[in-house]
Amino acid sequence: MTVASKIAADPRLDGLTVPAGGWPTAARSSALMRLQTMGLPVKRDEYWRYTDPSALVCEAPLPCDPLQTSTPIFGTVDKTRLVFVDGVFDADQSDAPELAGVEITRLFEVNDLDLHWAQGLYGKLEEAGQSPVARPLAALNTAQATEGMLVRVTGKPEKPLHISYRQSSKTSEAILHHVIKVEAGAELTLLETGTPGARSNVVLEVDIADGGTLHHVRPQGRAHGRHVATHLFARVATEATLKSFTLSLNGQLTRNEIVTEIVGDDAAVHVGGACVGDGDAFHHDDTVFITHDAVNCESRQVFKKVLRNGATGVFQGKILVKAGAQKTDGYQISQALLLDGDSQFLAKPELEIYADDVACSHGSTSGAIDEDAMFYLRSRGVPEKEAQNLLVIAFLGEALDEIENEDLAADLQSRLEAWFSRHST
Amino acid sequence: MLEIKNLHVQLEDEDKQILKGVDLTVGAGQVHAIMGPNGSGKSTLSYVLSGKSGYEVTDGTAMLGDVDLLDLDPEERAAAGLFLAFQYPVEIPGVGNMTFLRTAVNSQRKARGEDEMSAGDFLKFIREKAKSLKIDADMLKRPVNVGFSGGEKKRNEILQMAMLEPKMCILDETDSGLDVDAMKLVAEGVNALRSEGRSFLVITHYQRLLDHIKPDVVHIMADGRIIKSGGPELALEVENNGYADLLAEVA
Ligand SMILES: Nc1ncnc2c1ncn2[C@@H]1O[C@H](COP(=O)(O)OP(=O)(O)OP(=O)(O)O)[C@@H](O)[C@H]1O
Ligand SMILES: [Mg+2]
Numbered sequence: 001m002t003v004a005s006k007i008a009a010d011p012r013l014d015g016l017t018v019p020a021g022g023w024p025t026a027a028r029s030s031a032l033m034r035l036q037t038m039g040l041p042v043k044r045d046e047y048w049r050y051t052d053p054s055a056l057v058c059e060a061p062l063p064c065d066p067l068q069t070s071t072p073i074f075g076t077v078d079k080t081r082l083v084f085v086d087g088v089f090d091a092d093q094s095d096a097p098e099l100a101g102v103e104i105t106r107l108f109e110v111n112d113l114d115l116h117w118a119q120g121l122y123g124k125l126e127e128a129g130q131s132p133v134a135r136p137l138a139a140l141n142t143a144q145a146t147e148g149m150l151v152r153v154t155g156k157p158e159k160p161l162h163i164s165y166r167q168s169s170k171t172s173e174a175i176l177h178h179v180i181k182v183e184a185g186a187e188l189t190l191l192e193t194g195t196p197g198a199r200s201n202v203v204l205e206v207d208i209a210d211g212g213t214l215h216h217v218r219p220q221g222r223a224h225g226r227h228v229a230t231h232l233f234a235r236v237a238t239e240a241t242l243k244s245f246t247l248s249l250n251g252q253l254t255r256n257e258i259v260t261e262i263v264g265d266d267a268a269v270h271v272g273g274a275c276v277g278d279g280d281a282f283h284h285d286d287t288v289f290i291t292h293d294a295v296n297c298e299s300r301q302v303f304k305k306v307l308r309n310g311a312t313g314v315f316q317g318k319i320l321v322k323a324g325a326q327k328t329d330g331y332q333i334s335q336a337l338l339l340d341g342d343s344q345f346l347a348k349p350e351l352e353i354y355a356d357d358v359a360c361s362h363g364s365t366s367g368a369i370d371e372d373a374m375f376y377l378r379s380r381g382v383p384e385k386e387a388q389n390l391l392v393i394a395f396l397g398e399a400l401d402e403i404e405n406e407d408l409a410a411d412l413q414s415r416l417e418a419w420f421s422r423h424s425t
Numbered sequence: 426m427l428e429i430k431n432l433h434v435q436l437e438d439e440d441k442q443i444l445k446g447v448d449l450t451v452g453a454g455q456v457h458a459i460m461g462p463n464g465s466g467k468s469t470l471s472y473v474l475s476g477k478s479g480y481e482v483t484d485g486t487a488m489l490g491d492v493d494l495l496d497l498d499p500e501e502r503a504a505a506g507l508f509l510a511f512q513y514p515v516e517i518p519g520v521g522n523m524t525f526l527r528t529a530v531n532s533q534r535k536a537r538g539e540d541e542m543s544a545g546d547f548l549k550f551i552r553e554k555a556k557s558l559k560i561d562a563d564m565l566k567r568p569v570n571v572g573f574s575g576g577e578k579k580r581n582e583i584l585q586m587a588m589l590e591p592k593m594c595i596l597d598e599t600d601s602g603l604d605v606d607a608m609k610l611v612a613e614g615v616n617a618l619r620s621e622g623r624s625f626l627v628i629t630h631y632q633r634l635l636d637h638i639k640p641d642v643v644h645i646m647a648d649g650r651i652i653k654s655g656g657p658e659l660a661l662e663v664e665n666n667g668y669a670d671l672l673a674e675v676a
Contacts, residue, residue: 371478376515376569377525379475380585381503381533390528394519394568 010039012057019146022111027123031142034127038136047133050314050346051285055227055253056137061199064225064252066167073193073219074411079162086167087147087174087197093166101155102188107148107177118150121179125205125233129259133289138231138257141203145177148203153186153212160215165194167223172197179205182212182240189405190214195221195228195251202230208240210264216244217408219415220254227253238264238294245403247412248275248284249419255285262325265295272302272402274412276419280310280342286334288317292325292358301332304399306392308339315347315364323354330360337395338368339388385424393417426624427451427474427593432485434466434473434649443469445649446485451593451642454621458635459628460660461646462668467628468512470646471595475509476502489593503529504536506592510582510599512628517569522581525569526551526588533589554587558614575602583614594618595626600634612637632664645671 013036018028041053055062082104083093089106097104105115123142129135149163163178174197182188186209196202208214220228228251236242248254258271275284290299305313315334336345345366353360369391377387393416400416403409427450434444443466451457459467473480474487476499487494492505517525531541542550555565558580570578579599586594596615600608615625615638627638635643635657643659644651647668652675653659663671 370517372515373517375475375477375499376511376517377529378499379477379503379509380525380529380589381500381536382528383500383532383536384498386528386532387500390520390525391517394517397519 010036012040016143018143021108021146022113023119024107024110024122028143031123031126031139034130035136035139035143038130038134038139040140041136047287047316050316050348051253051255051283053137053255056199056201056229056255061171061173061197062225062227063170064167064198064223064227065170067195067221067223073415074162074191074408077160077407077411079160079191081162081164082149083164083166084147084174084176084196086169086172087176087200089147099157099159099161101153101157101186102161103152103154104161105150107150108146110150115150117152117181118179121181121205121207122150122177125207125235126203126231128235128261129231129233135231135257135259137201137229138203138233141175141177141201141231145175145203147175148177148179151178151180151188153180153182153188156187160189160191162191162193165192165196165221167195167197167226170198174200174202176200176202177205178203180207180214182206182208182214184209185211187213188215190216191408192216192218193221194219195223195226198225199227200229202228204230204232206232206234206242208234208236208242210238211240212237213241214243215404216242217403217405218245219247219412220249220251222250224250224252226251229255230257232258232260234258234260234269236260236262236264236267236269239266240264241268243270243402243404244272246273247415248273249415250278250282251284252281253283255287257287259289260299261291262294262297262299266297267294268298270300270402272300272399273304274396274399274416275305275313276396276416277305277307277311277313277343278309278423282307282311283314284312285314286317287314290319290330292319292321292328292330294325296327297325298329299331300402301334302399302402303334304396305336305345306339306396307336307343307345310342312343313345315345315349317348317362318350318352319360319362321353321355321358321360325355326357328355328358328360330358332362334364335395336366337392338366339392389417389420389424392420426453426455426490427626428488430486432470432473432487433483434469434480435483437479437481443480443649444473447649447651449644449651451624451626453624454619455641456619456625456627456638457642457644458640458660459626459644459646460630460663465646466649467646468597471509471597471628474502474595475499475507500532501536503589503591504533508586508589508591508594510579510586510594510596512597512601514570514578514582516571518571520569522567522569523551523565526585529585530588551588554584557617558584558587558610560584576604576607579603579611580607583611587614587618592622593624593626595628597628598630599627600629600631608634609637632660635660647672647675
C-alpha cells in the first residue's frame with residue numbers, strides 16, 4: 001500500500017468527525033488525521049490479502065441475531081464485572097466498578113477528569129503500532145470511540161476484572177476503546193467475554209511497567225453473524241509479563257490483531273488462540289506482530305484452528321528482533337486441523353532478525369485428522385464422532401495450555417467440548 | 426468363537442492381494458498362535474478383523490459368534506467383544522490415558538445397552554488392573570502412549586484389554602520389544618484373563634511367549650495363507666529350524 005495513493009481522500013471517510021468530550025478530543029482528532037492519510041482498508045492492501053475487510057467498513061453493520069444467553073462464562077469465578085450492552089456501559093447490570101488495587105474510569109465520563117496516566121496513553125500505543133504496517137481500523141476506533149474503560153492497576157487485586165459484552169440489537173455497532181495501565185510490580189487478570197455488537201471494533205491499549213503482569217483471557221462469544229475487529233496494542237517493560245489468550249467460536253468475520261513491543265529486558269509475552277470455524281461463511285484471522293527491542297526476552301505465539309464445512313482460517317504472524325535485542329527467545333506456531341477438503345488455512349509466518357545472538361523458531365502446519373489415531377480410538381469402541389471430538393479437543397488443548405489459570409482454562413475447555421457435542425451430526 | 430473362512434483381502438488403493446484365502450477357527454476358551462515370516466499378512470489379518478480402512482475384502486467371511494464382523498464399524502466390532510493389541514500402539518497427544526480408557530469402557534457399555542461405569546468404580550477398577558501390570562499412576566495421567574517406552578506401550582495395550590474384557594483378543598507381537606520381566610508380566614496379564622468364554626489369537630515370532638501362554642493350536646502363515654496348523658511343538662520347530670522346511674513342504 002502506498003500512502004500517496006490514498007491521500008486522495010477515502011470517500012468512505014467523508015464527513016467523519018470526532019465526538020467531543022474532554023481531553024480525548026485531541027487524541028481523536030489526531031487519529032482521524034492518521035486515518036485520512038491511511039484510508040480505510042481494502043482487500044487489495046497487502047495486510048488484508050487473505051481477509052476481505054469490506055464487511056468491517058461498509059456503511060451499516062450486516063445484521064446479526066443476538067445469541068440467546070446460555071450459562072454465563074466463568075460463572076464460578078469470583079470477579080468484578082463491567083457490562084457493555086451493544087457497546088454502551090450498563091451500570092445496572094454491572095458490579096460497582098470497585099476493586100482494591102485498581103482504578104476504573106469509564107471513557108464516556110472522562111471529560112475533564114485529570115487522568116494524567118491515561119492522557120499519555122490513549123491513542124498513543126495505537127499510533128505507535130501504525131508502523132511499519134498501517135492498521136486503519138484501530139485509528140478509526142481511537143477517533144470514534146466514546147465507550148470503554150480506563151483501568152489503572154496499582155496493586156494485585158484478588159479477583160479478575162471482567163469486561164462482559166452483550167449484544168441485544170440485531171444491527172448494533174459497538175466501538176470500544178480500553179486502556180490498561182499496569183504499574184510497576186502490579187498484576188491483573190482481565191477477562192473480556194462475549195460479542196459486543198452485530199459489528200464490533202475493539203481496541204485495547206496495554207502498558208505494562210517494570211515487573212508488572214497482565215493475564216488477558218478473551219472468549220469472543222458465539223453469535224453466528226457477528227463481524228469483529230480487535231486490536232491489542234501492548235508495550236511491555238523490564239521483567240514484565242503479558243499473557244493473552246483468545247477463544248473464538250462461530251462468528252462470520254473475525255480479525256484479531258495483536259501488536260506488541262517489548263521495550264524492557266527480561267520480559268515475556270505469550271499470546272495464543274484457539275478457534276473453531278464451521279461453514280463457508282466463517283472467516284477468522286489472527287494477525288500478530290511482536291517486536292523485540294530489549295535483551296533476554298521471550299515471546300511465544302501459539303495459535304490453533306479447527307475448520308470444517310468450508311471455513312477459512314488465516315494466520316499472519318511476525319517476530320521482529322531489532323538490532324541489539326540479543327538473547328531473544330522467539331517462538332511461533334500456527335496450526336490448523338482441517339476436517340474436510342473444503343476448509344482452508346492461509347498462513348504467513350515471518351521472522352525478521354537484526355541481532356545475532358537469538359533463538360527464534362516458527363512453524364505452521366495444516367492437515368487432516370490423524371487416521372491412525374482415529375482407528376485406534378474406534379478399535380477401543382469409541383464411536384467415530386466421539387473419537388473425532390476427542391482428537392479435536394486434544395489439538396486445541398495444546399493452545400489452551402497457554403492459559404495459566406487452570407479454572408479459566410477448564411471452563412473454556414468445557415465450552416469447546418459442549419460445542420463439539422452440540423455440533424456433531 | 427472366531428470363524429474365518431476363505432478370507433481374501435487386497436489393498437484399496439493398489440491392486441495388491443495380501444490375504445489369499447485364510448481359514449481359521451478359534452474355539453471358545455482357546456488360545457491360538459500365529460507365526461510366520463515378515464510380510465506374510467499377520468498384521469493385515471488383525472487389521473481387517475478390527476475394521477481398519479484401506480483394505481478391501483474380495484471374498485470370504487469372518488464371524489465372531491453369530492456376528493458378521495466384516496459388516497460392522499470398528500467401534501461396533503469392539504462392542505461385540507473384539508480387541509486388538511496393536512503391533513505398533515498409536516500415540517495420541519493431548520488425550521489422557523485415563524480419559525481415553527473411561528471413554529472406551531463407557532462407549533462399549535452404552536453400545537451394549539448397559540449402564541455407564543461410575544467415576545468411582547472406574548477408578549477402583551483401573552487402579553487394580555494397572556497395579557498388576559506395574560503401570561504407575563503417572564502413566565495413567567499421561568497422554569495415550571506419548572513418550573512411553575516400547576515396553577510401556579505394550580503393557581498399556583494389555584491394560585486396555587483387561588479393562589475392556591473382550592471375548593476375542595488378538596495380540597499382534599505384544600511380546601516384541603519386551604524385556605524378560607515385562608514379557609512375564611504381560612503373559613501373566615493374559616493368563617489372568619483366560620476363561621471359558623474368552624479366546625486369544627496370539628501373533629508372535631518367538632517361542633518364548635508361548636512358554637508362558639500355552640497355546641492350544643499353532644498356525645503358520647505364509648504369503649497370505651495358513652499353510653500349516655499343529656500343536657505347540659510347531660512353534661518349537663520354527664524356533665529351531667526357521668520357516669524354510671515348512672515353506673518347502675507346501676511348495
Ligand atoms: N497399507 C499398506 N500399503 C502397502 N502395503 C501394505 C499395506 N498393508 C500391508 N501391506 C503389505 O502387505 C504385506 C503383509 O504385511 P503385514 O504387515 O500384514 O505383515 P506381517 O505378517 O504382520 O509382518 P511382520 O511380521 O513384519 O509384522 C507386506 O508386504 C506389506 O508391505
Ligand atoms: Mg505384523
